[in-house]
Amino acid sequence: MLTGALSLPFLRLYVLVLLYFSANAILNVIIPLQGEALGATNTTIGIVMGAYLFTTMFFRPFAGHLIQKHGPIKVLRTILLVNGFALLLYPFTGLGGYFVARMLQGVSTAFFSMALQIGIIDALPEKDRSQGISLYSLFSYIPGILGPLLALSMWQGGMDAFTYVMIGIAVVTGLVGYSAKMEPKKDDQNTEGNAPRGKMSASFGELFRNPFLFKCSVLMLVSSVIFGAVTTFIPLYAKEVPSGHAGIYLMLQAATVVLARFTLRKHIPSDGKWHRSFMMGTMLVLALAAQCVSFSVTGGVVFFYAGAILMGIAQALIYPTLTTYLSFVLPKANRNVLLGLFIATADLGVSLGGVMMGPLADLFSYSFMYMMCAALGGMMILFAYERREKNLG
Template structure:
């Protein structure tokens, strides 16, 4: 008979409902990743680059703006009451894309509704993970979720490009929207099979007061924003850095995401065995060095060094941060994960904006350097704020 400790370390894939939840994340991010190609369609409609930025940006802005309200609603009524209407809303928005033929209020409205629907799934999906996975398995569980997301981000856009070449943009829209009913089906199975404690209703002000007052939560949010801001800077400006260096961004993306995927699939249990704060203190500096090195090494024979370092740090930091957020206030997991994911997504808004301003005001390498300093500052936050090994 296995001892209790060994049982607690069994794979999260054996936990009822978790494989279905992981499949739902894969489907949702397949939808989102296919729509990363939407700027190609907008260009064909003669939408200006500035307007393309607005169209793509309002998706994330809407998702972040509604996340805390969705978290509170989940806390009161449960995940299903938010996830399924959200996926229905995203599906309705997805069906509108073939009929959008010009930049304007209708296009912006569709993107906002799509973002709100996406946000509903994120709020509910991460709440299910936080409430159904035992704390000793959460690091590995969030690694699997990260692997599903990374797999979709890595493979959906190339598949979408092939669809566009073969059958046009309508085929892309059909493929993207088809992933959403599949996500709903997997979510239904996850909720039906998972062992979820009943939500604890409480006044909104009280819930978020408790969550934000948790000793380690605010510093964790700062670290999370630093991480996602720097990650977003790399994802948005890597291609430009490669072009300026006369190199290929594609090979960097492939090696980086492949490394992150392998790390997520193989090293997730490390976050459950070792103190999570120590892992932050190891991999935040590695990420900072990799970000600073990208524009300086991407055109040299040493380009794999920042690609490998960035991929490994992504694969280690994503599940650790999620597991720490899930454990801050387990009773109010829906609210805490809603705030956490909103801050994480907020970094994907500030990354391109602030780093773009820095690149325009100075140079592109300076933008990468500033992002490296920001994620490096997160290391010092962990030294100052997290006194215990596992906050």
């Protein structure tokens, strides 16, 4: 019988995560292609794509505060209605409507992901915490395996199917979400709503005052800029790579994330220590991935797909490692709000990957833009260094 992070109640939550993020796996391809077809610049496409997680970033801390006050299930059921409405906008609007829908999705994702992750952290014993976060992240990436290919098929064969798919995802996600359950550990059951109030605004300063939160947030921010640049512009850049195919690239990256998160989930540190070699090595993989993507326009498709695999490995490790570490070292009284701030840096980074890197691609080239991403990754190798391994629990 499966127990812990793989028990039946948690498996139902992971299925909900899979359903929720399946829409994005399709939209991440459709929106750039539709934008280009409508004559939008890379800057405009980046803004529309970035509106999603830029909005999410602002609502993360507030989501953590409300979830701590009301509990994850009540928040989850309310926000699924907002998500359903956002998905229904896509088939019936143009680029301007996409922008509004992306913002609504951003609001719902802020609350959805915080509710699921806080619920998992609160319900699992410490030894299983990293596995739970890893599996949450894993199921959020499973749709990315087939989603891009499905999106390209819909784009090439007509958009009628796109309408039915968006409606179907909205309805099924809502039904599954309303049947979800999350039970906190017995020692946490009386903490809901009892955390100090009026502290949320003061918690923003912790992003700079708390050295552990600051280090993790900077690493996550820069990493997410690179991930965002890939998500936004690979569907367009692939056309410049000899024999390159955006669907195959995104499928390879997502499949690598899923495989790595499942096979390596027990190796992700879950002890409250800063493992400098582990993090520096992961940042090196990220830098190499971006450089492979950059070089592929002249080096060929082998570098293009090698970059996808390396990017997937880095993406599989960075987020669950940093999130699990912070779940140990942040003060419990306002842990949810501070985790919200940290996750907001991931959202900001993905958003900036489109908003900032789009003009860079317009001024120079996609290849140059990805080379700058590789340079940012290289800087983070040094930033991840700590003079000594610290037990910060």
